[in-house]
Amino acid sequence: MALVEKHSLTDAPEFRVSEAMPGDFLALLKPRVMSLVVFTAFVGLATAPGAIDPVIALIAILAIAVGAGASGALNMWYDADIDAVMSRTAKRPIPAGRVTPDQALAFGIVLSVLAVMTLGLLVDPLAGALLAFTIFFYAVVYTMWLKRSTPQNIVIGGAAGAFPPMIGWAAVTGSVSLESLVLFLIIFLWTPPHFWALALFKSQDYASVGIPMMPNVAGEASTKRQIFGYSLLVAAIVVAPWLIGMTSAVYGVVAIALGAAFIWYAWKVLRMPEADRSMGPAKALFAYSLVYLFAIFAVLLGDVAVGRLMGL
Amino acid sequence: MKPIETVELTEAQKKARKRRNLAIALALVAMVVIFYVATLTKLGPEILVRPM
Numbered sequence: 013m014a015l016v017e018k019h020s021l022t023d024a025p026e027f028r029v030s031e032a033m034p035g036d037f038l039a040l041l042k043p044r045v046m047s048l049v050v051f052t053a054f055v056g057l058a059t060a061p062g063a064i065d066p067v068i069a070l071i072a073i074l075a076i077a078v079g080a081g082a083s084g085a086l087n088m089w090y091d092a093d094i095d096a097v098m099s100r101t102a103k104r105p106i107p108a109g110r111v112t113p114d115q116a117l118a119f120g121i122v123l124s125v126l127a128v129m130t131l132g133l134l135v136d137p138l139a140g141a142l143l144a145f146t147i148f149f150y151a152v153v154y155t156m157w158l159k160r161s162t163p164q165n166i167v168i169g170g171a172a173g174a175f176p177p178m179i180g181w182a183a184v185t186g187s188v189s190l191e192s193l194v195l196f197l198i199i200f201l202w203t204p205p206h207f208w209a210l211a212l213f214k215s216q217d218y219a220s221v222g223i224p225m226m227p228n229v230a231g232e233a234s235t236k237r238q239i240f241g242y243s244l245l246v247a248a249i250v251v252a253p254w255l256i257g258m259t260s261a262v263y264g265v266v267a268i269a270l271g272a273a274f275i276w277y278a279w280k281v282l283r284m285p286e287a288d289r290s291m292g293p294a295k296a297l298f299a300y301s302l303v304y305l306f307a308i309f310a311v312l313l314g315d316v317a318v319g320r321l322m323g324l
Numbered sequence: 325m326k327p328i329e330t331v332e333l334t335e336a337q338k339k340a341r342k343r344r345n346l347a348i349a350l351a352l353v354a355m356v357v358i359f360y361v362a363t364l365t366k367l368g369p370e371i372l373v374r375p376m
Contacts, residue, residue, distance in 0.1 A: 029333060031340045034347035067365045071358060126355075134362045 032115065036105040040088055040116055041081025041123075048305065049080040049176045055309040056177030056195055059258070059316040060184035072135045072183040076176055079127035079143045083172070085120035086151035089113050091159075094221040100214060120151070131183070139182040146175040160222070163229040170203030171196075177309075194252045201246040202305055205239045205278060209298040212236075212281070213291035236282045239297070243278035247271030250308050263315035267308060274304055 053076045057069055064072075088095065088106055096107035105111040124147050132140020154169030162168075174196045181192035211218060211225040212235060218225040226235045250271050254264030277300045280293040333341070363371065 029331060029337045030344075031336050033340055033343055037344075037347070065365050067361055071362055074358075130358070134359075134366070 032111045036110045040085040042084035050077045053176035053180040055313045056180030060181045064184045075127045075131035082123035083147040083150040087155045089116040097221045098217040142179045163224045163226045166207040174199035204242045206301040209294045212294040240278045240282045259315040266311045
Protein backbone atom coordinates (compact mmCIF):
# COMPACT_ATOMS: atom_id res chain seq x y z
CA MET A 13 0.00 0.00 0.00
CA ALA A 14 2.76 2.38 0.95
CA LEU A 15 4.34 1.94 -2.43
CA VAL A 16 1.09 2.68 -4.21
CA GLU A 17 0.59 5.83 -2.22
CA LYS A 18 4.08 7.11 -2.91
CA HIS A 19 4.31 6.28 -6.58
CA SER A 20 1.84 6.33 -9.38
CA LEU A 21 1.47 2.93 -11.02
CA THR A 22 1.65 4.38 -14.48
CA ASP A 23 4.82 6.33 -13.65
CA ALA A 24 6.87 3.15 -13.38
CA PRO A 25 8.73 2.81 -16.67
CA GLU A 26 8.75 -1.00 -16.63
CA PHE A 27 5.04 -1.25 -15.87
CA ARG A 28 3.23 -2.64 -18.84
CA VAL A 29 -0.08 -4.38 -19.39
CA SER A 30 0.09 -7.08 -22.01
CA GLU A 31 -1.72 -6.72 -25.30
CA ALA A 32 -0.50 -10.12 -26.50
CA MET A 33 -3.07 -12.09 -28.47
CA PRO A 34 -3.22 -15.91 -28.46
CA GLY A 35 -1.80 -15.79 -32.00
CA ASP A 36 1.38 -14.16 -30.67
CA PHE A 37 1.91 -17.11 -28.34
CA LEU A 38 1.23 -19.46 -31.23
CA ALA A 39 3.97 -17.68 -33.20
CA LEU A 40 6.38 -18.40 -30.32
CA LEU A 41 5.95 -22.11 -31.11
CA LYS A 42 7.54 -21.65 -34.57
CA PRO A 43 4.66 -23.36 -36.43
CA ARG A 44 6.62 -23.84 -39.66
CA VAL A 45 9.46 -25.68 -37.90
CA MET A 46 6.81 -27.58 -35.96
CA SER A 47 5.23 -28.88 -39.17
CA LEU A 48 8.51 -30.60 -40.14
CA VAL A 49 8.89 -31.98 -36.61
CA VAL A 50 5.33 -33.33 -36.60
CA PHE A 51 5.78 -34.93 -40.00
CA THR A 52 9.13 -36.61 -39.25
CA ALA A 53 7.92 -37.75 -35.82
CA PHE A 54 4.83 -39.23 -37.45
CA VAL A 55 6.97 -41.12 -39.97
CA GLY A 56 9.09 -42.51 -37.13
CA LEU A 57 5.94 -43.55 -35.30
CA ALA A 58 4.18 -45.02 -38.35
CA THR A 59 7.16 -46.99 -39.67
CA ALA A 60 8.07 -48.52 -36.29
CA PRO A 61 7.26 -52.20 -35.91
CA GLY A 62 4.47 -52.97 -33.48
CA ALA A 63 1.02 -51.71 -32.74
CA ILE A 64 -0.04 -48.49 -31.12
CA ASP A 65 -3.59 -47.35 -30.43
CA PRO A 66 -4.51 -44.52 -32.83
CA VAL A 67 -5.63 -42.30 -29.94
CA ILE A 68 -2.34 -42.81 -28.10
CA ALA A 69 -0.46 -42.20 -31.39
CA LEU A 70 -2.32 -38.91 -31.83
CA ILE A 71 -1.48 -37.88 -28.27
CA ALA A 72 2.17 -38.80 -28.88
CA ILE A 73 2.36 -36.60 -31.98
CA LEU A 74 0.60 -33.75 -30.18
CA ALA A 75 3.00 -33.98 -27.22
CA ILE A 76 6.04 -34.03 -29.53
CA ALA A 77 4.64 -31.01 -31.42
CA VAL A 78 4.01 -29.06 -28.21
CA GLY A 79 7.47 -30.01 -26.89
CA ALA A 80 9.09 -28.81 -30.11
CA GLY A 81 7.03 -25.61 -29.93
CA ALA A 82 8.05 -25.06 -26.32
CA SER A 83 11.73 -25.32 -27.21
CA GLY A 84 11.04 -22.76 -29.97
CA ALA A 85 9.54 -20.40 -27.38
CA LEU A 86 12.57 -20.84 -25.11
CA ASN A 87 14.83 -20.18 -28.10
CA MET A 88 12.95 -16.96 -28.90
CA TRP A 89 13.12 -15.90 -25.24
CA TYR A 90 16.90 -16.28 -25.14
CA ASP A 91 17.58 -14.92 -28.63
CA ALA A 92 15.29 -11.86 -28.46
CA ASP A 93 18.32 -9.53 -28.46
CA ILE A 94 19.71 -10.83 -31.75
CA ASP A 95 16.28 -11.48 -33.29
CA ALA A 96 15.58 -7.74 -32.96
CA VAL A 97 18.55 -6.94 -35.22
CA MET A 98 18.18 -9.56 -37.96
CA SER A 99 15.68 -8.78 -40.75
CA ARG A 100 14.50 -12.40 -40.90
CA THR A 101 13.50 -12.45 -37.21
CA ALA A 102 12.77 -8.81 -36.27
CA LYS A 103 8.99 -9.33 -36.51
CA ARG A 104 8.94 -12.19 -34.00
CA PRO A 105 6.61 -11.56 -31.02
CA ILE A 106 9.29 -10.59 -28.46
CA PRO A 107 11.44 -8.17 -30.53
CA ALA A 108 8.22 -6.69 -31.96
CA GLY A 109 7.13 -5.96 -28.37
CA ARG A 110 3.91 -7.98 -28.45
CA VAL A 111 5.07 -10.56 -25.88
CA THR A 112 7.41 -9.84 -22.97
CA PRO A 113 10.48 -12.06 -22.45
CA ASP A 114 9.11 -13.23 -19.08
CA GLN A 115 5.84 -14.32 -20.68
CA ALA A 116 7.72 -16.30 -23.33
CA LEU A 117 9.96 -17.97 -20.74
CA ALA A 118 7.03 -19.01 -18.57
CA PHE A 119 5.09 -20.20 -21.63
CA GLY A 120 8.06 -22.28 -22.83
CA ILE A 121 8.71 -23.88 -19.45
CA VAL A 122 5.06 -24.71 -18.74
CA LEU A 123 4.56 -26.26 -22.19
CA SER A 124 7.83 -28.23 -21.92
CA VAL A 125 6.77 -29.78 -18.61
CA LEU A 126 3.27 -30.56 -19.88
CA ALA A 127 4.52 -32.10 -23.13
CA VAL A 128 7.19 -34.28 -21.47
CA MET A 129 4.81 -35.35 -18.69
CA THR A 130 2.05 -36.25 -21.16
CA LEU A 131 4.33 -38.22 -23.47
CA GLY A 132 6.13 -39.97 -20.61
CA LEU A 133 3.02 -40.92 -18.64
CA LEU A 134 0.47 -41.61 -21.37
CA VAL A 135 2.66 -43.00 -24.15
CA ASP A 136 6.12 -44.24 -23.22
CA PRO A 137 8.69 -43.26 -20.57
CA LEU A 138 11.65 -43.49 -22.99
CA ALA A 139 9.86 -41.31 -25.54
CA GLY A 140 9.18 -38.77 -22.78
CA ALA A 141 12.84 -38.84 -21.71
CA LEU A 142 14.00 -38.35 -25.31
CA LEU A 143 11.63 -35.39 -25.72
CA ALA A 144 12.96 -33.84 -22.49
CA PHE A 145 16.52 -34.30 -23.74
CA THR A 146 15.61 -32.79 -27.12
CA ILE A 147 14.13 -29.67 -25.51
CA PHE A 148 17.18 -29.36 -23.23
CA PHE A 149 19.53 -29.88 -26.18
CA TYR A 150 17.83 -27.24 -28.33
CA ALA A 151 17.20 -24.61 -25.65
CA VAL A 152 20.36 -24.98 -23.57
CA VAL A 153 23.08 -26.75 -25.58
CA TYR A 154 22.29 -25.15 -28.96
CA THR A 155 20.63 -21.80 -28.17
CA MET A 156 22.48 -20.76 -25.03
CA TRP A 157 25.86 -22.35 -25.66
CA LEU A 158 26.78 -23.41 -29.20
CA LYS A 159 24.93 -20.85 -31.33
CA ARG A 160 26.99 -17.88 -30.20
CA SER A 161 30.29 -19.66 -29.66
CA THR A 162 31.20 -21.95 -32.59
CA PRO A 163 30.66 -22.20 -36.37
CA GLN A 164 29.83 -25.87 -35.72
CA ASN A 165 26.69 -24.60 -33.91
CA ILE A 166 24.14 -25.97 -36.35
CA VAL A 167 26.11 -29.18 -37.00
CA ILE A 168 25.88 -30.26 -33.37
CA GLY A 169 22.64 -28.38 -32.70
CA GLY A 170 21.10 -30.20 -35.67
CA ALA A 171 20.75 -33.21 -33.38
CA ALA A 172 17.80 -31.46 -31.71
CA GLY A 173 15.90 -31.39 -35.00
CA ALA A 174 16.88 -34.98 -35.73
CA PHE A 175 15.38 -36.51 -32.60
CA PRO A 176 11.62 -36.33 -33.47
CA PRO A 177 11.48 -39.50 -35.65
CA MET A 178 13.45 -41.31 -32.95
CA ILE A 179 10.92 -40.12 -30.35
CA GLY A 180 8.06 -41.29 -32.60
CA TRP A 181 9.75 -44.67 -33.00
CA ALA A 182 10.30 -44.97 -29.23
CA ALA A 183 6.62 -44.11 -28.63
CA VAL A 184 5.70 -47.41 -30.34
CA THR A 185 8.61 -49.70 -29.51
CA GLY A 186 9.84 -48.26 -26.23
CA SER A 187 13.37 -48.54 -27.56
CA VAL A 188 16.05 -47.04 -29.80
CA SER A 189 17.12 -49.21 -32.72
CA LEU A 190 19.27 -49.13 -35.86
CA GLU A 191 16.29 -47.98 -37.95
CA SER A 192 15.51 -45.02 -35.71
CA LEU A 193 19.21 -44.16 -35.60
CA VAL A 194 19.22 -44.04 -39.43
CA LEU A 195 16.19 -41.70 -39.42
CA PHE A 196 18.07 -39.55 -36.90
CA LEU A 197 21.18 -39.49 -39.10
CA ILE A 198 19.22 -38.45 -42.22
CA ILE A 199 18.04 -35.23 -40.54
CA PHE A 200 21.32 -34.74 -38.67
CA LEU A 201 23.40 -34.81 -41.88
CA TRP A 202 20.78 -32.82 -43.82
CA THR A 203 20.88 -29.88 -41.37
CA PRO A 204 24.36 -28.42 -42.20
CA PRO A 205 23.84 -28.03 -45.99
CA HIS A 206 20.28 -26.78 -45.37
CA PHE A 207 21.32 -24.13 -42.86
CA TRP A 208 24.59 -23.14 -44.50
CA ALA A 209 22.75 -22.49 -47.78
CA LEU A 210 20.59 -20.04 -45.80
CA ALA A 211 23.65 -18.65 -43.99
CA LEU A 212 25.34 -17.92 -47.34
CA PHE A 213 22.64 -15.52 -48.53
CA LYS A 214 21.90 -14.22 -45.02
CA SER A 215 25.54 -13.89 -43.91
CA GLN A 216 25.22 -10.12 -43.44
CA ASP A 217 22.41 -10.67 -40.96
CA TYR A 218 24.40 -13.17 -38.92
CA ALA A 219 27.56 -11.02 -39.08
CA SER A 220 25.67 -7.97 -37.82
CA VAL A 221 24.75 -9.75 -34.59
CA GLY A 222 28.04 -11.62 -34.17
CA ILE A 223 26.69 -15.15 -34.65
CA PRO A 224 29.64 -17.27 -35.83
CA MET A 225 27.97 -18.94 -38.81
CA MET A 226 30.29 -20.87 -41.11
CA PRO A 227 30.40 -18.30 -43.98
CA ASN A 228 31.37 -15.53 -41.53
CA VAL A 229 34.09 -17.59 -39.83
CA ALA A 230 35.57 -19.94 -42.43
CA GLY A 231 34.62 -17.92 -45.50
CA GLU A 232 32.24 -18.61 -48.36
CA ALA A 233 34.61 -20.89 -50.30
CA SER A 234 35.11 -23.22 -47.33
CA THR A 235 31.36 -23.20 -46.56
CA LYS A 236 30.54 -24.20 -50.14
CA ARG A 237 33.00 -27.11 -49.97
CA GLN A 238 31.54 -28.25 -46.65
CA ILE A 239 27.99 -27.98 -48.04
CA PHE A 240 29.05 -30.22 -50.90
CA GLY A 241 30.74 -32.69 -48.54
CA TYR A 242 27.66 -32.98 -46.32
CA SER A 243 25.47 -33.33 -49.43
CA LEU A 244 27.42 -36.44 -50.40
CA LEU A 245 26.96 -37.81 -46.87
CA VAL A 246 23.22 -37.11 -46.75
CA ALA A 247 22.68 -38.54 -50.24
CA ALA A 248 24.44 -41.71 -49.04
CA ILE A 249 22.62 -42.06 -45.72
CA VAL A 250 19.15 -41.66 -47.24
CA VAL A 251 19.73 -44.95 -49.08
CA ALA A 252 20.43 -46.72 -45.76
CA PRO A 253 16.75 -47.51 -44.90
CA TRP A 254 16.67 -49.69 -48.03
CA LEU A 255 20.06 -51.27 -47.31
CA ILE A 256 19.07 -52.30 -43.78
CA GLY A 257 15.84 -53.84 -45.05
CA MET A 258 13.49 -51.22 -43.67
CA THR A 259 12.02 -50.46 -47.12
CA SER A 260 11.74 -51.94 -50.60
CA ALA A 261 13.93 -51.12 -53.60
CA VAL A 262 11.32 -48.59 -54.75
CA TYR A 263 12.28 -46.30 -51.89
CA GLY A 264 15.95 -47.00 -52.62
CA VAL A 265 15.66 -45.90 -56.24
CA VAL A 266 13.68 -42.74 -55.38
CA ALA A 267 16.16 -41.91 -52.59
CA ILE A 268 19.08 -42.25 -54.99
CA ALA A 269 17.37 -39.96 -57.52
CA LEU A 270 16.44 -37.33 -54.91
CA GLY A 271 19.97 -37.54 -53.46
CA ALA A 272 21.52 -37.07 -56.91
CA ALA A 273 19.45 -33.90 -57.33
CA PHE A 274 20.62 -32.71 -53.88
CA ILE A 275 24.24 -33.22 -54.93
CA TRP A 276 23.56 -31.39 -58.19
CA TYR A 277 22.12 -28.38 -56.31
CA ALA A 278 25.10 -28.44 -53.93
CA TRP A 279 27.44 -28.63 -56.93
CA LYS A 280 25.82 -25.48 -58.36
CA VAL A 281 26.49 -23.77 -55.02
CA LEU A 282 30.11 -24.97 -55.11
CA ARG A 283 30.53 -23.50 -58.62
CA MET A 284 28.76 -20.24 -57.68
CA PRO A 285 31.11 -17.31 -58.40
CA GLU A 286 32.18 -15.14 -55.44
CA ALA A 287 30.90 -12.11 -57.37
CA ASP A 288 27.35 -13.53 -57.50
CA ARG A 289 25.71 -11.66 -54.63
CA SER A 290 22.17 -12.63 -55.61
CA MET A 291 23.16 -16.15 -54.49
CA GLY A 292 20.60 -17.84 -56.73
CA PRO A 293 22.09 -21.35 -56.39
CA ALA A 294 22.25 -21.08 -52.56
CA LYS A 295 18.58 -20.02 -52.45
CA ALA A 296 17.69 -22.87 -54.80
CA LEU A 297 19.52 -25.40 -52.59
CA PHE A 298 17.79 -24.05 -49.49
CA ALA A 299 14.37 -24.38 -51.12
CA TYR A 300 15.15 -27.84 -52.53
CA SER A 301 16.51 -29.07 -49.19
CA LEU A 302 13.10 -28.48 -47.56
CA VAL A 303 11.29 -30.32 -50.35
CA TYR A 304 13.94 -33.06 -50.20
CA LEU A 305 13.46 -33.86 -46.51
CA PHE A 306 9.67 -33.89 -46.85
CA ALA A 307 9.92 -36.08 -49.94
CA ILE A 308 12.36 -38.58 -48.40
CA PHE A 309 10.19 -39.09 -45.34
CA ALA A 310 6.98 -39.18 -47.42
CA VAL A 311 8.37 -41.86 -49.74
CA LEU A 312 9.72 -43.81 -46.77
CA LEU A 313 6.28 -43.71 -45.15
CA GLY A 314 4.53 -44.71 -48.37
CA ASP A 315 6.97 -47.56 -49.00
CA VAL A 316 6.58 -49.04 -45.52
CA ALA A 317 2.77 -48.60 -45.65
CA VAL A 318 2.48 -50.34 -49.03
CA GLY A 319 4.82 -53.08 -47.81
CA ARG A 320 2.57 -53.72 -44.80
CA LEU A 321 -0.61 -53.68 -46.89
CA MET A 322 0.89 -56.26 -49.21
CA GLY A 323 2.06 -58.29 -46.25
CA LEU A 324 5.73 -58.09 -47.18
CA MET B 325 -9.52 9.35 2.01
CA LYS B 326 -7.89 9.16 -1.40
CA PRO B 327 -9.29 6.33 -3.56
CA ILE B 328 -6.88 3.47 -4.21
CA GLU B 329 -5.14 3.92 -7.52
CA THR B 330 -5.85 1.09 -9.92
CA VAL B 331 -4.85 0.33 -13.48
CA GLU B 332 -7.42 1.29 -16.07
CA LEU B 333 -7.10 -1.12 -18.98
CA THR B 334 -7.48 0.20 -22.47
CA GLU B 335 -9.96 -1.42 -24.84
CA ALA B 336 -7.11 -3.17 -26.67
CA GLN B 337 -5.74 -4.57 -23.40
CA LYS B 338 -9.18 -5.76 -22.30
CA LYS B 339 -9.77 -7.44 -25.65
CA ALA B 340 -6.35 -9.12 -25.57
CA ARG B 341 -6.93 -10.36 -22.02
CA LYS B 342 -10.31 -11.79 -22.97
CA ARG B 343 -8.85 -13.59 -25.97
CA ARG B 344 -5.96 -14.98 -23.90
CA ASN B 345 -8.35 -16.19 -21.20
CA LEU B 346 -10.48 -17.90 -23.83
CA ALA B 347 -7.41 -19.60 -25.31
CA ILE B 348 -6.30 -20.83 -21.87
CA ALA B 349 -9.81 -22.14 -21.17
CA LEU B 350 -9.86 -24.03 -24.47
CA ALA B 351 -6.41 -25.47 -23.80
CA LEU B 352 -7.50 -26.66 -20.34
CA VAL B 353 -10.66 -28.28 -21.71
CA ALA B 354 -8.57 -29.96 -24.42
CA MET B 355 -6.20 -31.34 -21.78
CA VAL B 356 -9.08 -32.72 -19.72
CA VAL B 357 -10.51 -34.41 -22.82
CA ILE B 358 -7.08 -35.81 -23.79
CA PHE B 359 -6.45 -37.33 -20.36
CA TYR B 360 -10.01 -38.66 -20.14
CA VAL B 361 -9.85 -40.33 -23.55
CA ALA B 362 -6.31 -41.61 -22.93
CA THR B 363 -7.38 -43.15 -19.63
CA LEU B 364 -10.28 -44.93 -21.31
CA THR B 365 -8.03 -46.06 -24.16
CA LYS B 366 -5.24 -47.37 -21.96
CA LEU B 367 -7.35 -48.94 -19.20
CA GLY B 368 -10.72 -49.59 -20.88
CA PRO B 369 -13.07 -51.64 -18.70
CA GLU B 370 -10.16 -52.43 -16.39
CA ILE B 371 -10.69 -48.99 -14.91
CA LEU B 372 -13.44 -50.65 -12.84
CA VAL B 373 -11.12 -53.35 -11.55
CA ARG B 374 -10.06 -52.08 -8.17
CA PRO B 375 -8.69 -54.81 -5.90
CA MET B 376 -9.11 -53.79 -2.29
